[in-house]
Amino acid sequence: MTETGEKFDRINAIPAYQLVADAIEREILARRIRPGEPIGTEAQLVKQFGVNRSTVREGIRLLEQSGLIHRDSGRRLTASLPHYSRLATRMSRAMLLHEVTFRELWEATTALEIATVEQAAEHATADVIAELQANVASTEQASADPAAVAELDTQFHSLIAKASQNRVLQLAREPSSLLIFPTTEIILRKLKEGVPRLIQAHRKIVDAVSRHDKEASRLWMLRHANDWRRGFERAGKDVDQPIDRVYMKEVMTR
Amino acid sequence: MTETGEKFDRINAIPAYQLVADAIEREILARRIRPGEPIGTEAQLVKQFGVNRSTVREGIRLLEQSGLIHRDSGRRLTASLPHYSRLATRMSRAMLLHEVTFRELWEATTALEIATVEQAAEHATADVIAELQANVASTEQASADPAAVAELDTQFHSLIAKASQNRVLQLAREPSSLLIFPTTEIILRKLKEGVPRLIQAHRKIVDAVSRHDKEASRLWMLRHANDWRRGFERAGKDVDQPIDRVYMKEVMTR
DNA sequence: GACGATCTGATTGTCAGACAATCATACTAT
């Protein structure tokens, strides 16, 4: 695959700002600079790398976006753990630009939510379960307001992910859920029967999770997902259409 | 949740370079600048935004990292679709820094690979199936070389993802697979019986996918995943240990 | 001694201006 039959490699001179960024990134990934520790001031970096401050600053900007470094209290630069939501937002934007369809999102989200709820059933602790019950209670109270229910639904699924105690699943499910959950509001607004079905599913899921009943939690999550897709279709939307940017306000505004 | 009881919002002055980046990003996301189209030269941006060139350049660096813009042929800046692998690499690095365990990776990867292969069984076309068959044939020929087999295994799973024709799944599975597949080589090196089992599983999966047999493809992917985890344990590794950086050379070197 | 006000140096964000290296292109000579 790498053998192209060409004689020479493409020659690409790497600009200094890139090298600066790479060097700092390497230190962080190698844990020579721990998250929370200061990177050093621009002046120090200038001295260490032997380049101009502008160059250092451009390098810093490269890293800043990826979340590897972070301006602590406005000023000082410190290394940091890239937080999920930041990466997830980037991924979601990429999906938007690639014009993925609801069907693709639904398939992926369904698989991920089911896997997540199974792990939640296995690992949920008492306090997450309490949070989940509180969430369901709030949803019942808000049942007349589609926007509030949709918001609480998103939160519900985040709580399930938290209960799973699996950070990889948490990370993997976030981008697609960011994109697909906004559709909930649209569905609920059009279908009156949507809210009670959603609440029932949530309650059953919480029951199953709190009983550590993997099978039941899987089953109800699957039903929940199927409801959702049916709701989307009944609301008159085409599942093979690219996800419309109309739904995505919360993704596009940071 | 957003109600903190505080009277005033945190006041944060957004630096100009950030505003520049945001403005350009917005144009791209709103598709007013299409992927492939030029952003304009730095001089033009200076004029439009009314800021110094240094500021513009810092803003550009912010976007450059996320893959939204891209230097075409060395020089000119053009908008571009962020490519999967770039985002996936970032995600993988984040996972590394969060010190996720093999168990977390395995659970997530298993769920994703099963979901993916089911879609592959549904949507695979003749040419992807041919590619898969070629991959299996190569793997058989390379069966004495663990490194080559591991490489081909990674490729195999990417082909399955391609066959699924679901870009969300493709994107969601990549970060964890980037992290977990390097373990394959380690396992195969320690366990002689690993290679034939892997090849059998791959062959069965290709058979099932080419027959569009969802159930069988699911079953064999599950067995494949279980083999893998058992192999990891038999190789003397602890599934609850954070994924060791030793495995991650290919992730850390761009 | 506790507290607030003030001063001082360090640091960041932004700017103006410069120059070499490289690229795109048109032009020229063979």
Add this chain to the structure above:
DNA sequence: ATAGTATGATTGTCTGACAATCAGATCGTC
């Protein structure tokens, strides 16, 4: 038609500067 040359545009990098803000130290008052 091809290779060489000249020219302007563009990027990468540097020098030097200044205002705004932050972290501490100092000071004065009670």
